[in-house]
């Protein structure tokens with residue numbers, strides 16, 4: 001049975017992905033900060049007995065990452081897919097809105113955590129396994145015109161660099177590491193914006209991109225239509 005580990009799986013895109021893979025018969029390790037309060041995951045547990053393992057994980061805490069790894073590695077020796085999905089966005093419209101706390105939090109969750117989770121769980125990834133870091137497509141900085149959400153944007157540039165560097169190193173082990181933009185999808189992060197797509201439309205596209213990943217995609221940033229984006 002294929003196995004997948006997803007961070008931030010209690011709501012939004014993470015929950016949508018967990019539900020999608022459960023419906024496909026995968027074993028889903030659904031990680032979230034407070035599993036006891038993850039009511040949608042508890043419902044899914046009833047619906048798919050034996051397929052879902054809830055994992056307590058605050059992605060910013062090394063000890064929590066280690067405990068989560070112990071729980072998962074006690075149940076499986078391999079993960080087919082690891083999705084670093086947990087993320088935070090602290091809105092800012094201009095530089096004066098930005099605080100050091102916003103920057104620290106954005107980098108802790110959006111940049112450092114995906115790297116630390118990937119590294120800790122790396123021994124469960126074997127040749128052909130896929131490391132998917134959910135991100136935004138960052139243009140080369142010469143073309144950067146964004147003037148909002150500074151902490152989020154900067155943290156994603158840094159994540160994308162780390163994803164590429166890990167992809168270069170782990171290619172030797174046959175692991176496929178990518179950045180993946182899920183599309184603009186209705187979640188709490190954008191207050192379920194009318195201009196965004198519903199998760200029911202977006203999640204199958206994301207899952208399809210993941211399903212079709214091959215070694216040729218290693219080190220790329222992919223869009224929901226499967227095309228590569230120059231980052």
Ligand SMILES: NC(=O)c1ccc[n+]([C@@H]2O[C@H](COP(=O)([O-])OP(=O)(O)OC[C@H]3O[C@@H](n4cnc5c(N)ncnc54)[C@H](OP(=O)(O)O)[C@@H]3O)[C@@H](O)[C@H]2O)c1
Nearest residue numbers: 008011012013033058059085086087183184185187188189
């Ligand atoms: N929605 C979009 O249009 C869009 C577009 C591009 C990229 N993304 C990315 O997609 C990912 C999912 O976003 P979303 O739209 O589903 O947002 P969301 O509904 O706000 O969900 C964010 C998830 O991240 C979790 N999280 C935050 N900090 C965490 C921490 N320290 N430890 C563990 N989990 C933590 C949250 O858990 P709690 O419930 O415990 O807070 C929640 O499960 C993010 O990385 C986001 O940047 C989203």
